[in-house]
Amino acid sequence: MRNIKLILEYDGTRYQGWQQPGKKDPSGTISGRLTGTLCRMTGEEIELFCAARTEPGVHASCQTVSFKTASRIPVPEIRRELNQYLPQDIAVLQAEEVPERFHASLNLLSQTYTYRIHTGAVMDVFRRKYMFHVPRPLDISAMEAAASQLVGTHDFRCLSSGRTKKSCEKELLSAEIVSPAEEELRIVLEASSFLHQMPRLIAGTLLDVGTGVRGAACIPAILSSREPASRPAPPAGLCLTQTRYEGTALKSP
Structure with missing residues (x-):
């Protein structure tokens, strides 16, 4: 074979x-x-x-x-x-x-999701299927402060919509807020694996922090189940952008 x-x-x-x-x-x-x-x-x-x-x-x-x-x-x-x-x-x-032993799932070291946000007053119609529109600037510093508290190994049950009795402990390797162009923001999340809707729930929560709906201090409360996560961000803005294996990282621009 x-x-x-x-x-x-x-x-x-x-x-x-x-x-x-x-x-x-x-x-x-x-x-x-x-x-x-x-x-x-x-x-x-x-x-x-x-x-x-x-x-x-x-x-x-x-x-x-x-x-x-x-x-x-x-x-x-x-x-x-x-x-x-x-x-x-x-x-x-x-x-x-x-080689016969390669397995796309079992050999995976990490996966990266990128959530793209357009912050201009008017949405670019040619990118509307691939970005979420927030028609005002976001508080990047507050988003970064919140994102930094998610990095590490935590029980992410409250940042997942899946119903399972299994452990929801995951390691989030990195959570970055980057601005590659004017009026564009990206939330970049890397983990060994994600729970169901976990990237979208993280993105939705960070967007609420960026718009001032919530403060960065909400993250410890969410992780300890004292507060619920925000609603998941719409799926159109989310894209799987990297899969990393031993000796190689396959990444899109």
């Missing part, structure tokens, strides 16, 4: 996320579209493994996927055919054969 690794980018606007838990992947999910195309290409039942199970409406510019196949289709041909038959809002950037 050959082990194939793919690097994907996709516009998640019209999809129900990477996959729907507990259901066979329909065409309304990213994995459903990819699996269906690969099965037709190879004549096999294909099982996909991914770096991050992005949620409905969330984008990815650097999703890593792996699957095994007995097909002898050359790797460049796999990439070419996938890009030919997949919808235009899903693209295979790279394809390569990797």
